[in-house]
Amino acid sequence: MDRSSEIREFLRTRRARITPEQAGLAPHPGPRRVPGLRREEVAQLAGVSVDYYVRLERGRTQGVSETVLEAIARALHLDEIERAHLFNLTQPTPARTRRKRPLAPQRVHPVLYRTLDSLSVPAVIEGRRLDVLAANKLACVLYTDFEARPRRERNFARYVFLDEAAFTLYTDWDQVAETCVARLRLYAGRHPDDPQLTELIGELSLHSDTFRSMWADHDVRAHTSGIKRLHHPLVGDLTLEYVVLAVEGDPEQSLVIYTPEPASPTAEALGILASWTTTPTTNPHTTGQPHNPAG
Template identity: 45%
Template sequence: MTPGDRRAELSEFLRTRRALLKPADVGLPDYGTRRRVPGLRREELAQAAGVSVSYYTHLEQGNSANVSVEVLEAIATALKLTDTERTYLTQLVKPTRRAAGKPAPRTQQLRPAVQQLLDAMTDVPAYVNGLRMDILGWNKPAAALFGNWAELPPEERNWGRLIFLSPATRDLFLDWERKARAVTGILRMHAGAHPHDPQLTALIGELSMRSEEFRRFWAAHEVRRKSHGPMRLRHPLVGELQVAYETFPLPDDPDQMMVTYHTEPGTDSAAALRLLTSWGTDAATPITADPTVTGNETGGR
């Protein structure tokens, strides 16, 4: 991401967040006048943040020089940004030294001890994500649940490519759009933290070229972090499962995250997951990315 790209992203991010709000959301009266574009006007946002219209307009045009932390916090509050969105805004306005110039490492390595830990988790599907959402390591239960990633070349073991380009992975997620939006938002968050990473830039470019849905989700400028929550899956061998996932950052590399999955004890989902994990990789389904897939071709699933 060049300085020009960063200014453009700052402009679009502020504009799209402003478009999500109504005057009542920030305590302003709405006189019912017809609006040419959705959301708050710039002058309304500036009023809510306690800054001049010209100051906010200057910032929304991508000019972030000399913006104070206090003003940035006031604007983030007026826009009702989440903690993740606040972090992303700060990355755009006040990039860290690494984000400003130092490229990310070309490859990430998983410590052998972490893989040993994954292998020891014989009843819990788990894997480790890297900064580009590459899948760096996993255990047999994860392969049973999500597919045999070992059959893929390393560059294809990536959640962005799997979610948007693999029909088998798409069919696994009952709420595919929710998962796809989350993946897109996480990639955008990584892009803000690592703007000079050529591999991440190439991945985003590839997905933009090959998936209409990715282009649409990317244009929404949502940012996410992998965290925790419920997920509904449809496995070809055991049917529907309700699982919950938890995310744990690894202490020696903040860009690596261990993700685990579990079910509520005593449920049909728990029995199905036990069955899958007992089968191990024998339960893993083929999982290949189809190079011909685009958003138009898969949109009806």
């Protein structure tokens, strides 16, 4: 992906959502040709020249200071995630990353497979690009059997946008889809030259009008905790809280655990699903098979 266009569109969409009144500026007389703030208004709020801000919005970020970026983040009312994304986008790209070589494959530690099997609730190990690196059997029954899919298709974004079952499984599919796209955007800010990401975005853009529209919004979001509302074809409505735990040794790998309210209908439904899952999670480290789901 072109970093200059990413910077331009991110800043353009951020200033488009803020009115002069929200930014603390006096209303400008006459009609406005653009939604939100003009470039010169952002420059005024950030305390830089209009020419300087225009160059920055065009992706010319060489030599830009942290102080200026902080001022622009405040002017555009960026939250912490958006601020971090802006800083990632404006970082100079080392020459070696421009070769677009695949990142080293992610490996799941054997103890994490045992952890997945020990949990009585759905859980997955998630990696780069929303890749599903491992999932316990209850998670596979809840969503889909990721282990049975080709390696390149073990990905939550592909599942959400390209699998018909996902449209009926997620009660709030639009919200889930927006979160997927916003998380991919955040990842793209850190790894703009990841060829597997480029392939994923191209595939989703080709096959989903909704994805293309959401991708153009340039929203970014972190994945920490929340609620998933599902309608499972076997046990009906489910409400699950999830939490995302970092995996030590790989900052781009996380353990996602889904839990029901104790003694709730969802807990009872999960118990029914669990009674149908008795096979342990496949651990390639104990079977002698190579494990390279993201490579």
